[in-house]
Amino acid sequence: MKQTRRIFIKHTAAAAGAMGFPLIGGAQPAPIKIGVLHPVTGALAFPGQQCREGTMLAIEEINARGGIKSMGGAKIQPVLGDAQSQPQVGAAEVEKMNEQGVTAIVGAYASAICLAHTQAAAKYNIPCIIDQGVAEQIVQRGLKNVFRFGPGYEKVVRAGINYLHIMNTVAGRPIRSAVLVHEESLFGTGTAQQIARDLPAMGYEVLETIKHANPTRDFNNIALRIKSRNPDVVIPSSYLNEYVLLLKTLKQQGVAPKAIYSIFGGGGSNPKVIKENPGDVDLVLDCNHWYNPKNPKSREVRARAEKKGLFFTHEVLMAYTVTMMLGDALERAKSSRREAVLDALQASTWSDHIMPYGPTKFVNGQNEGAQPLVTQYLKGDVKVVLPNNFAEAEAVFPARKG
Amino acid sequence: MLEPQILWPALLNGLTMGAIYALIALGLTLVYGVLHIINFAHGSLLMLGLYAVFFLFKFWKVDPYVALLALVPGMFALGYALQRLVIGRGSHGKDENILLVTLGLSIIIENLALHFFGSETRQIETAYSSAMVNIAGASLTVPRVAASAGALTCCAILWLIMARTDLGRAIRAIAKERQGARLVGIDVEHIFAMSFGIGLACLGAAACFLLPAFYVSPQVGHTFVLVAFTVVVLGGMGSFVGSLVGGFAVGVVESFGGLMLGESLGQIGVFVIFIAVLLFRPSGLFGHKV
Numbered sequence: 001m002k003q004t005r006r007i008f009i010k011h012t013a014a015a016a017g018a019m020g021f022p023l024i025g026g027a028q029p030a031p032i033k034i035g036v037l038h039p040v041t042g043a044l045a046f047p048g049q050q051c052r053e054g055t056m057l058a059i060e061e062i063n064a065r066g067g068i069k070s071m072g073g074a075k076i077q078p079v080l081g082d083a084q085s086q087p088q089v090g091a092a093e094v095e096k097m098n099e100q101g102v103t104a105i106v107g108a109y110a111s112a113i114c115l116a117h118t119q120a121a122a123k124y125n126i127p128c129i130i131d132q133g134v135a136e137q138i139v140q141r142g143l144k145n146v147f148r149f150g151p152g153y154e155k156v157v158r159a160g161i162n163y164l165h166i167m168n169t170v171a172g173r174p175i176r177s178a179v180l181v182h183e184e185s186l187f188g189t190g191t192a193q194q195i196a197r198d199l200p201a202m203g204y205e206v207l208e209t210i211k212h213a214n215p216t217r218d219f220n221n222i223a224l225r226i227k228s229r230n231p232d233v234v235i236p237s238s239y240l241n242e243y244v245l246l247l248k249t250l251k252q253q254g255v256a257p258k259a260i261y262s263i264f265g266g267g268g269s270n271p272k273v274i275k276e277n278p279g280d281v282d283l284v285l286d287c288n289h290w291y292n293p294k295n296p297k298s299r300e301v302r303a304r305a306e307k308k309g310l311f312f313t314h315e316v317l318m319a320y321t322v323t324m325m326l327g328d329a330l331e332r333a334k335s336s337r338r339e340a341v342l343d344a345l346q347a348s349t350w351s352d353h354i355m356p357y358g359p360t361k362f363v364n365g366q367n368e369g370a371q372p373l374v375t376q377y378l379k380g381d382v383k384v385v386l387p388n389n390f391a392e393a394e395a396v397f398p399a400r401k402g
Numbered sequence: 403m404l405e406p407q408i409l410w411p412a413l414l415n416g417l418t419m420g421a422i423y424a425l426i427a428l429g430l431t432l433v434y435g436v437l438h439i440i441n442f443a444h445g446s447l448l449m450l451g452l453y454a455v456f457f458l459f460k461f462w463k464v465d466p467y468v469a470l471l472a473l474v475p476g477m478f479a480l481g482y483a484l485q486r487l488v489i490g491r492g493s494h495g496k497d498e499n500i501l502l503v504t505l506g507l508s509i510i511i512e513n514l515a516l517h518f519f520g521s522e523t524r525q526i527e528t529a530y531s532s533a534m535v536n537i538a539g540a541s542l543t544v545p546r547v548a549a550s551a552g553a554l555t556c557c558a559i560l561w562l563i564m565a566r567t568d569l570g571r572a573i574r575a576i577a578k579e580r581q582g583a584r585l586v587g588i589d590v591e592h593i594f595a596m597s598f599g600i601g602l603a604c605l606g607a608a609a610c611f612l613l614p615a616f617y618v619s620p621q622v623g624h625t626f627v628l629v630a631f632t633v634v635v636l637g638g639m640g641s642f643v644g645s646l647v648g649g650f651a652v653g654v655v656e657s658f659g660g661l662m663l664g665e666s667l668g669q670i671g672v673f674v675i676f677i678a679v680l681l682f683r684p685s686g687l688f689g690h691k692v
Contacts, residue, residue, distance in 0.1 A: 041513070043621055045521035211664055215625045217616075220415040221660045224408050241523050241617060252532050252543050276525060279532075 031077035032068060032336045034059070034326065035097035035126070037107030037117055038319075042085025043214060044110055046240060047266075047315045051109045051131055052080070054319030057305055062327040070334040076327070083108055087116035094120035103336040104129060106323050109315065111135035111186040118146045127341050129326050131319040132289070134264060135186045139365040147345050147362055149322045150289050150355075151370040153187065153264065157194040160263040160287035163374045163386045164233070165202050167397040174258055174398045175232040180209040181222060181246060182237040183266075191237040191264055207231050216242050219249035226255050232398075233259045236268075243267035248280045258398035261285040269375040269382045272311040281377050283399035285385070289314040290373040291321075292356040293384050293392045301354055321353050325360065328352070356390050411540035412657045418542060420653020421550035425608040426626050427633035427645045428556060429601035435640025436577045436597040439500040444630060445623025446511040447602055451477055451609030452618035453519060459526045459613075466528065466610045467548065473606035481602030485595040508623075515620040523619040531614050545614035552611045556604055557646050563600070564642070573597055577640060629656075632676045638689020647687060651675070 036055045039048035059076045067073040079100050083090035090113040097105060104127040108117045114133030121128050122143045130138060130148040134156065139148050151159075168175045178199060182192035189211065196206050207229045210222055219242075226234060234257045236246055243266040250260075261284075262268040268286025291298040301320065302312045310316055325348065330336070333344035351359040358369040374386035378393055385395035426448060433441045441447075454473060458464040464472070488507065493499035533544040564570035572593050575583040584590045616622075633652050637644025652672055660668030679686060 040521070041516060043624075045516065045621060046523060046619065049521045211667075213669055217625055217629075218415065218419050218657075220419075221408075221412050221657055224411055224415075225661070228405065228408055241619070244523070244525070245617065248532070252534060253541055254534075272522070277527070279527075 029067075029072040029074040030336075031075045032071070032330060033077050033079050033100060033102045034323075035081055035094070035102040035105035035107070036078045037081040037083060037090060037093050037097070037105050037113075038109050039083040039085040039090075039113060041082055044085040044239070047132075047313075048083070048085070048109050050310070050313050050315035051107070051319040053305075053308070053310050054131070054316035054321075055106050055323045057301075057308070057310075057316070058320045058323030058327065062324070068327065068330045070331050071336065074336070076330075081105075081107070083110075083113045083117070085110070085113075087112045090114075090117040091120040093117070094124075094126070098124045098126060102126060103330070103338060104326055104341055106131060106319065106326060108133065111138060111190075114138050115186075118143055121145055125338050125342070127326075127338060127345055129322045129345075131322045132315065135190055137186075143365065145342060146365040147348075147367070148365055149325055149357075149360065149367045149370065150318055151372055152366065153191045154194060155370065156287060156372045157191060157198060157263055159372050160261075160374070161195065161198050161202055163287060164261055166386065167395055171397050175204070177205045177207050177229075177231045178233045178235055179207050179226050179229050179231040180235045180237070181226075182209070182211055183214050183239055183242060184211050185214065187264065188237045188239075195235060195237075195263060212238070212242060212246075214239060214242065216245070219246045220253065222246065223249045223253040223255050226250065226257075227253060231257055233257055233261050236260070236262045237264050239266040240270065240273075241266075244273060244277060244280070247284065248277065251280050256400050258400055259283075259285060260399070261287070263287045269377075270311065270313045271382055272313070274377045274380055274382065278380060283377060283396050285374060285376045285395065285397070285399075287372050287374050289318050290356075290375055290382070290384060291317050291354045292373075292390055294390060295354050297352075298354040317354065321355055324353060325350050407539065408661065410538065411542075412661050413654060414537060414540045414542055415546075416654035416657030417650055418546040418550045418653070419657065420650035421553035422546075422608065422612055422649075423626070423629050423633050423652055424646045424649025425549070425553040425556055425604060425611065427630040427637070427649055428553075428560060428642060429604035429608075430630050431634045431637065431640055431642065431645045432560070432597055432604070433601040434634065436573055437500065437594055439497055439504070440631070441598075441601070442501065442504040443508040443511060444504075444605070445625075445627030446508040446515075447477075447480075447623075448605050448609060448626060449515060449618065449620060449623040450480075450511060451602075451606050452613055452616075452622060453515065454606075455609050455613045456524055456526060456618050459528075466526070466613050470607060470610045473610050474603045477606030477609075478599040478603040481599035482595045484602075485598035486591070489598070490591060490594060512620055512623070519620060521620060523617045525617045526613055528614050543615055545611070549611035549615070552607060553646070553649070556607050557642055560600070560604070560642050569593075569596060629672065632672055634686075636675055636679050636686055638686025641686065641688035644686055644688030 038051045063075045067075040079102050081093035090108050094117050106129045108114050109132045111133045118128045122145050128146050134153045136152045180192045182188035196209050265286045267273040269288050305312045328350045329344040333340040349359040361368045373384050375382045376385045383393040384390050430444050455466050455469050458469045489503050492503040530544040534541045572588045576593050633648040637648030655671040659671035
């Protein structure tokens with residue numbers, strides 16, 4: 001083609017436009033869409049909303065400090081989804097999020113929803129950052145798009161029993177028998193099955209394992225059964241409402257075991273629960289997700305959450321932390337392409353977080369360094385009591401003479 | 403596992419829980435008996451009642467039992483207005499429309515509650531929340547015993563209204579023959595709204611008796627509504643005595659089912675009753691054949 005003056009001017013203008021406008025537009029690069037998927041209505045609405053709040057807390061922090069710098073300060077734009085406390089709805093939300101072009105999805109609190117939504121997201125290669133979802137199946141299906149930052153129930157149960165054994169040994173072995181109470185879904189059943197398998201190996205007798213429905217309206221019969229078994233320790237693994245109702249009923253029926261030690265107790269380490277029911281839950285121990293209280297950043301994040309009127313529960317802190325981890329991965333990926341983010345997550349060695357984990361290292365989607373802490377309701381708050389290198393207070397164990 | 407020292411308290415637990423079920427079912431059965439509709443918003447309206455009791459206690463320290471004085475007329479007025487202004491108008495005289503209107507109402511109420519009250523579970527702590535009464539060796543909480551007494555009293559009052567007052571006669575007339583009642587000069591729309599109002603007044607009472615021993619969240623209605631339907635089906639649609647007996651029966655079956663089969667599987671008893679009654683005695687224990 002002959003280069004005329006007119007064509008030259010046209011091409012130059014186009015090139016200048018292509019180079020110049022991005023410079024102007026570069027002040028505001030396209031936002032990175034992140035799916036925020038939780039059960040914010042239905043039976044799990046409260047923990048689900050807590051998770052959403054935690055995620056939003058992190059997104060606000062990332063955006064406030066200038067967005068993803070490696071992408072010209074691109075802001076994170078949340079795409080909110082509601083799993084309505086049902087796995088199939090969670091999977092359907094993934095389809096919508098895919099159509100909206102999300103780079104990754106943070107979610108989805110309950111194990112059953114996580115199983116469904118990660119499967120749906122795998123079709124589109126969408127990275128899924130799991131904020132809670134403790135069932136082991138979530139990371140055992142060989143899906144390359146799943147990254148669980150926190151520990152699964154196998155690790156938590158092993159650690160939980162180990163810590164119980166340590167406290168018991170130090171106290172002169174006042175505890176020899178246990179009754180397990182658990183909710184009926186994947187998380188409670190899986191947790192309780194493993195406790196029932198592992199506890200006898202450490203020399204404890206499991207007198208009975210009691211499963212309950214969600215919701216359970218009345219715990220009186222369960223309390224009576226526990227009373228007739230007279231265990232030294234009661235180990236509940238339930239969601240928040242049932243957990244609190246169970247503990248209230250135990251108190252009413254005069255069931256006072258030497259200790260109540262929950263593993264993933266839905267209300268065992270929740271500042272709201274101790275504030276509202278001090279008489280019912282005082283001295284209850286819980287092995288669960290919790291932040292490193294020795295890290296000054298933890299207090300800062302907790303203060304920020306509480307300033308927003310939030311109770312700083314483990315749902316909030318886990319969702320907050322995993323979203324910050326995603327922010328770190330986006331920074332290193334330098335791209336909002338899903339493949340690049342998957343690679344960045346796989347190579348993650350992030351350590352600037354508030355959890356007691358050390359740098360992240362993903363093997364088959366599981367962060368190897370993740371571990372739970374043991375907390376106790378002491379003086380109206382949640383205090384870490386084990387392991388010693390994170391402890392803020394000494395455990396009161398056994399809580400009662402029984 | 404089934405020693406007498408467990409069976410006796412389990413029986414009492416079942417009966418007291420059953421009384422609460424009966425109280426919740428009373429409103430449902432009244433509305434069905436007169437309007438011939440199943441009120442799908444029943445659970446959501448119970449939730450509203452529970453929130454009302456909760457906020458009265460939280461902000462003005464009104465004891466839940468004193469709150470009866472506000473809740474019963476308040477819920478009655480709400481029910482009357484709902485039927486007159488929303489359900490009656492929205493249904494255009496067709497029963498199937500009423501089903502949809504109440505279903506829509508339940509979705510709206512629940513989501514408004516979620517928006518304004520938040521999703522968290524709330525409880526109240528009264529001096530007697532954990533107080534116990536010993537009945538022949540079984541410990542029962544004071545709120546449970548009060549709820550049972552309340553349910554029986556409400557049932558008696560309702561029976562008196564239905565049997566001895568003009569309003570009761572008008573309600574019964576409409577339940578039996580709507581067109582005939584209209585022809586003899588009964589204001590059918592007014593009586594419909596009165597019935598709906600009384601149904602909700604029962605819910606208001608149930609909320610006052612329930613909250614000291616339970617919790618409230620926007621989803622709490624679901625916890626009770628299916629059981630309330632079972633109670634109504636078992637007792638016979640539209641029968642008060644049926645509601646009371648049905649409530650006790652469901653409570654006891656649930657209690658013993660839980661004891662023998664485990665709390666999770668124990669719920670099966672309630673639904674076996676539901677299906678069995680529908681199969682073999684669709685009119686329920688005290689219901690009349692339509």
